Amino acid sequence: MEQPEAVERVVLVGFMAAGKTTVGRELARRLGWDFVDFDEVIERRVGMTVSEIFRSQGQAAFREMEARLTDEFGSARAAVLAPGGGWITHPALLDAVAPGTLVVWLRISPEEAVRRAMADAVHRPLLAGADPLGKARLLLSEREPLYFLADASIDTDGRGVEDIAYEIAERVRALSDLNAADRWPPETQ
Secondary structure: OOOOOOOOEEEEEEEOOHHOOOOOOOOHHHOOOEEEEEHHHHHHHOOOEEEHEEEEEEEEHHHHHHHHHHHHHOOOEEEEOOOOOOOHHHHHHHHHOOOEEEEEEEEOOOOHHHHHHHHHHOHHHHHHOOOOHHHHHHHHEEEEHHHHOOOOOOOOOOHHHHHHHHHHHHHHHHHHHHHHHHHOOOOOO
């Protein structure tokens, strides 16, 4: 993606269990921005968990719900957006977010994703079955080229939420300061 002129929103992308929700909440708190977790909004509106939606309506229906949320929140100002891990499988959604969006890929290894997913109370329908690590490796290998479309990437393995959120917040501030200086240069004599 092209670098935004001024960062008005951050979209966190990455594989399941990469920390989009936890990092997103902390990042929004640090920036004083709103936080929108797509899974939570969908669950609240539909009245079902993501797993139930996958089972009853299918993955394609869930991805369509994410696309509608992208249209709804993709131009929100002062917002951190956390779509699901498969959101990136529709690269056109990257173009649907307004200019001023910084897309950050939270990179995670398949081993760490499975470890976190198995320790989490949230059911991950795409990892269900006998070989969750094999499924994670396959899904990640399919999605990785799409994650590379992000403006920035941050490794999350072995790092704390606060550390990751701090790094992203500093990047947002630095880009905002840099772009502000480009727009309003000091007067020269």
